[in-house]
Amino acid sequence: MDNRYRYKELKDAEKIMLILGLSIFCISLLLGCRDYALGVALATFIAWLFYRWQITAVFNLEGLPPRKATNRLIVRTIIRFIAFLGILVLSSLGGVAFLFGVLTGLLLQMIAHVSQAFFILRGKEG
Numbered sequence: 001m002d003n004r005y006r007y008k009e010l011k012d013a014e015k016i017m018l019i020l021g022l023s024i025f026c027i028s029l030l031l032g033c034r035d036y037a038l039g040v041a042l043a044t045f046i047a048w049l050f051y052r053w054q055i056t057a058v059f060n061l062e063g064l065p066p067r068k069a070t071n072r073l074i075v076r077t078i079i080r081f082i083a084f085l086g087i088l089v090l091s092s093l094g095g096v097a098f099l100f101g102v103l104t105g106l107l108l109q110m111i112a113h114v115s116q117a118f119f120i121l122r123g124k125e126g
C-alpha cells in the first residue's frame with residue numbers, strides 16, 4: 001500500500017483522540033464548565049495538528065534516507081514538546097479551568113496511544 005494513501009486516512013489514535021476530545025467537551029459544557037471545555041477543544045485541535053505533522057515524518061513521504069528521516073522525526077518531536085510547553089504557559093493566563101482543559105486536550109494523544117496498546121495486548125492474550 002502506498003505511504004501517501006496510508007497517511008491520508010484517519011489513524012486509530014486520531015479517532016480515539018477526537019472521540020475523547022468531543023466527549024469531554026460535551027460533558028464539560030453540560031456541567032457548565034465553559035472555560036474547561038474551550039481549553040479541551042482548542043488543545044485537542046492543536047494536538048491533532050501536531051500529530052499529523054509528526055506522522056508525516058514517520059511515513060517519510062519525502063523518501064529521505066533512514067538516518068535523515070530519523071533526525072527529522074526527532075527534531076519534530078522536540079519542537080512539538082517545546083510548543084506544548086509554550087501553549088501550557090500561555091494557557092495559564094486564561095485561568096485554572098482553562099489551563100486544565102488545555103492540559104487535558106494535549107494529553108489526549110497519550111491517552112489514545114495507551115488505549116491502543118491496551119486493545120493490542122488484550123487481543124493477543126484472548
